[in-house]
Amino acid sequence: MTSKERYVPRVTQLDAVELDKEIVSILKNQVINVTKFMTIGFLSRWDPEVDVLLRLIIWKLSVNKICGTFGQQLLSVRYGREFNKNKAYLLAVLTIGSKYLKQRSHEIASATRNPSMSEKVKLLFQWADKTIQVASLVNLLMFLSEGKHPTLADRILGLQPVSLAPSGQSRTVGYSYMTRELLWHGFIELLIFAVPLVNYHALKRRASNLFLWRKKDNDNRGVTFTKCAECNETPVLPHHMGCSHIFCFYCIKANHLADEKYECPLCGFTADDATSVIPLHL
Structure with a gap:
């Protein structure tokens, strides 16, 4: 990606990542609302599997089909020409599979009958989690410096989002929208200050x-x-x-x-x- 017209600003890339998280959260809340009248603990025991299923559905309808996440599509962004089906599957493994393994790490370690082996598996998962956290922090610092690969999975696979907006058109925020946001945040700050004073x-x-x-x-x-x-x-x-x-x-x-x-x-x-x-x- 050498053309400046195709460049995606850092804030847009980060906003796309946050939008993807919000979409998963919204769908998860809807599932919780649907199952809240069922037996207590019915959904909690299968929470990792429900999370994986939702993420797989989102991946199937977005990344695998249109070569871009829903968050990227909302901001007129998608992955570049280097993106293909193989990288789509690898992206699912890195983002969805790794999260599931982390959520079920305790059960996987407990499944080992040998106590010493179980402790080694737990230690392995702990070190893997810490390594990923450190690598994600390093990747974030590199992203802020060079403006490429907002997530660790993107950097591993060499994925770079490109803009779908017309040439020369950049992301703009309307004046009326900014005014509403300023008024809303000012109102929230007033409530945060005033509510504790009310007995x-x-x-x-x-x-x-x-x-x-x-x-x-x-x-x-x-x-x-x-x-x-x-x-x-x-x-x-x-x-x-x-x-x-x-x-x-x-x-x-x-x-x-x-x-x-x-x-x-x-x-x-x-x-x-x-x-x-x-x-x-x-």
Whole structure:
């Protein structure tokens, strides 16, 4: 690739890689949503196989068919003339096969009956994983320097993406799009700063007082040994705050720290302060 019209900027190549990851993630989430009403743990035990199947489907419909990933196609990019069917299969082995072996490395090592051999296989997988991570880091530094081969698999196979955009046309971002992005990121930063300042426990208490009627129980006629008034489970380190209801230590302490005027959710009793939390001696 010598023509500058066919050159693909570094940011476009990296964006294509990230888009490919997002596409797999979106499909994986759809599969999870479809199977969420099945038996608990049904999908988790076959998670590596599901991941491989999805990636193979994507590879079949994109790389093997159109000589470019879906992420590359979204950015008008594909692999160059050096790409062929053999390299397509090798790319699948390097990207999909290696990931599957990593996910199933523990099961593969455990399948060996000899304990010493099993440890050697585990050590082999660990060293292979570390080697790939170091090689990927080196490849990234080389890519940032020379602008070629954004992934380690691309460098091993000598693959270089080329642009499908008309000659002289570069990737541009509209002004309106950039304005929306700036406004959105500014709004997100505002939320990140403002949300932690809002005491939603106090707001919840005030809303409950407005819309719910609860009888005050301030006569302290004894503590009931039943369930935690907050989590409705068997109390752990039982405590009370002066009313006739019992709490877990964590439930009552956490709520007092979040809202100093915390009220009992069953009777509406309010302790004077956090020091009114009293341990219960059985």
